[in-house]
Amino acid sequence: MPIVDICRDHRATLALTLAAFGCGGKAAPPLNPTPVVFEDRLVISDTDDKSPLPVPPEQLPKPGECRLWRPTRPLREQAHAGSCAEIETSAPPESWVLYRPGQDPRLVQVRIIDPNQPGLITQIRVYDAARGTYLGSKQRREHH
Numbered sequence: 001m002p003i004v005d006i007c008r009d010h011r012a013t014l015a016l017t018l019a020a021f022g023c024g025g026k027a028a029p030p031l032n033p034t035p036v037v038f039e040d041r042l043v044i045s046d047t048d049d050k051s052p053l054p055v056p057p058e059q060l061p062k063p064g065e066c067r068l069w070r071p072t073r074p075l076r077e078q079a080h081a082g083s084c085a086e087i088e089t090s091a092p093p094e095s096w097v098l099y100r101p102g103q104d105p106r107l108v109q110v111r112i113i114d115p116n117q118p119g120l121i122t123q124i125r126v127y128d129a130a131r132g133t134y135l136g137s138k139q140r141r142e143h144h
Contacts, residue, residue: 042136
């Protein structure tokens with residue numbers, strides 16, 4: 001087989017390989033979900049998990065700060081407290097963002113991140129910061 005035919009065959013194979021693996025272009029960027037908005041009032045439902053907060057009070061962030069918390073990880077693997085804006089937007093799926101409101105540091109909000117979408121808060125559970133007692137959940141505000 002002449003060299004010209006071999007090169008043509010390899011070019012065809014290369015073109016087919018690139019077409020199979022590379023022609024999809026860039027993947028579509030993930031959609032930015034609409035943030036979930038929550039009511040200010042607390043509600044306790046019969047189906048709520050009312051068990052105490054499994055985070056020691058001394059591990060809670062300072063008032064006005066947040067802390068990323070992964071409920072399945074040991075204390076030594078938990079992140080340090082910091083800016084809520086940075087922590088919330090990058091919080092991985094199934095993690096918690098612990099938030100101590102500056103206006104009422106007696107409370108701690110556990111902002112639960114969606115299991116499939118990083119940074120998307122799907123539930124806010126509120127606890128007594130000193131005792132870890134469950135106080136209720138903030139309900140999603142209905143869009144009208």
